[in-house]
Amino acid sequence: MTGSIGPLAAGPDQLAHWLRLERVRGVGPETARKLLRRFGLPANIFAADVPALRELVSDRIAQALLAPPDAAALAQVEKTLQWAGEPGNRILTLADADYPADLLHIADPPLLLYVKGRIELLSRQSLAVVGSRNATAQGLVNAEKFSETLSAAGWTIVSGLALGIDTAAHQGALRYAELACGSTIAVIGTGADIVYPARNRTLAHLIAQAGCIVSEYPLGTAALSGNFPRRNRIISGLSRGVLVIEAAAESGSLITARMAAEQGRDVFAIPGSIHSPLSKGCHQLIKQGAKLVEAAQDILEEYGQQLEQTPAAAARAGGLPQQDTLLALIGFDPVDIDTLALRAGQDSASLHAQLLTLELQGRLERLPGEIYRRLH
Structure with missing residues (x-):
C-alpha cells in the first residue's frame, strides 16, 4: 500500500480513532485506505467536512463518518483498549512502524492487526x-x-x-x-x-x-x-x-x-x-x-540454506545451557529416545546421563518403552 500515512505507534487516543473508523457502517478496508491516503490519519477523517468527504465517498457514508459513535461502539472501543493494554497484546495500525512490511505490499492489507504474543x-x-x-x-x-x-x-x-x-x-x-x-x-x-x-x-x-x-x-x-x-x-x-x-x-x-x-x-x-x-x-x-x-x-x-546449524549446535556454541536445550528438544509431547537422539545430534547412549539428571531434578519423567515426557 502506498500513501501519505507515516510510521508511528498509535497511542490510546489515536488508536480509539482507528477503532472508531473500523466500526463505521459502510466503510470497508478499501474505503478506509482510500480515506487514509487522502487525510493521513483517522482523526483527520473525522475532523473533515461533508464536502471534502463526498469527494471520496457517498453522502450516506460521509454522514456516517461524522455521526457521533453510539453507545455500543463506544463500549467496544473501551473493551478493545483494555485488551490492548494487557501484557502480550498489541493492536497494529497501517501507520504503525511495527506493522509487517510484507503485508503492506499485498493488494488488501488489513486496516488493523490484533496481535497476541511475540x-x-x-x-x-x-x-x-x-x-x-x-x-x-x-x-x-x-x-x-x-x-x-x-x-x-x-x-x-x-x-x-x-x-x-x-x-x-x-x-x-x-x-x-x-x-x-x-x-x-x-x-x-x-x-x-x-x-x-x-x-x-x-x-x-x-x-x-x-x-x-x-x-x-x-x-x-x-x-x-x-x-x-x-x-x-x-x-x-x-x-x-x-x-x-x-x-x-x-x-x-x-x-x-x-x-x-x-x-x-x-x-x-x-x-x-x-x-x-x-x-x-x-x-x-x-x-x-x-x-x-x-x-x-x-x-x-x-533459499540457499543448509541444515548445518541445529539448535543443539547453537546451544553448544554459547546458547542455552545443555539441560535446557535438551528439554527444549523434547518439546511439549512425549518423545522416544531414538527420536530425541536424532534431534540432539547425539547417540542415545550419551543422552542417558543427561536424561537421568533431569529425571532426578523432577524436570522430566521416564515412561515405559524409553519414552520421556517433560514435566515443566
Whole structure:
C-alpha cells in the first residue's frame, strides 16, 4: 500500500480513532485506505467536512463518518483498549512502524492487526504450511516434521490454527521456540479473544506464549465461514512461500496457494498417491508450476540454506545451557529416545546421563518403552 500515512505507534487516543473508523457502517478496508491516503490519519477523517468527504465517498457514508459513535461502539472501543493494554497484546495500525512490511505490499492489507504474543515474529523469515482439516496420519506426520525441521533452521511457521495439517504444523514449529530459533504464527478467522476450534485451546495458549496469534477481526468476532478464506491472504502475505500438504481438488488451501502466487510468493507442494483425493490439490498445484518437495531440505535449498546449524549446535556454541536445550528438544509431547537422539545430534547412549539428571531434578519423567515426557 502506498500513501501519505507515516510510521508511528498509535497511542490510546489515536488508536480509539482507528477503532472508531473500523466500526463505521459502510466503510470497508478499501474505503478506509482510500480515506487514509487522502487525510493521513483517522482523526483527520473525522475532523473533515461533508464536502471534502463526498469527494471520496457517498453522502450516506460521509454522514456516517461524522455521526457521533453510539453507545455500543463506544463500549467496544473501551473493551478493545483494555485488551490492548494487557501484557502480550498489541493492536497494529497501517501507520504503525511495527506493522509487517510484507503485508503492506499485498493488494488488501488489513486496516488493523490484533496481535497476541511475540510481535517480533511478524518481521522474521516465515513459511506458511497449510493443508486439509481431514488429513491422513502421514499428512500429519509430514506437517509436523517439515515444520519442526524448518523451525530448527530458524524459520517461523505460519498457519491457521485449524484442525489437521494446521495443528500439526504449529505443534512441530513450537519444538524449537525455546531456543529462539523458529516459532509459529497462527492467523485466525475470529476475534483474537476467541479460540476456534475449541479443541485447540491448549495449543492456542502455547502459541500465545511462545509464538504469535494474529487476527484482523474485532474482538468478539465469532467463527463466521466467510472470514476464514479471507484471512488466507494474511497467511500467505506474511510468508516468503507456502507449502501445501494434502489438499483436495476443491480446498481452502488452494485459495491460500493462489493468493501466494498473486502476491509473488513461492508455492511448494508435497506429492502423494494418485489414488488419494487429498493428493489431487497438490498435484494440481505442481502441474500449475508449484515446486515439488520431498523433504524440508528442498525448501531450505531453494533459499540457499543448509541444515548445518541445529539448535543443539547453537546451544553448544554459547546458547542455552545443555539441560535446557535438551528439554527444549523434547518439546511439549512425549518423545522416544531414538527420536530425541536424532534431534540432539547425539547417540542415545550419551543422552542417558543427561536424561537421568533431569529425571532426578523432577524436570522430566521416564515412561515405559524409553519414552520421556517433560514435566515443566
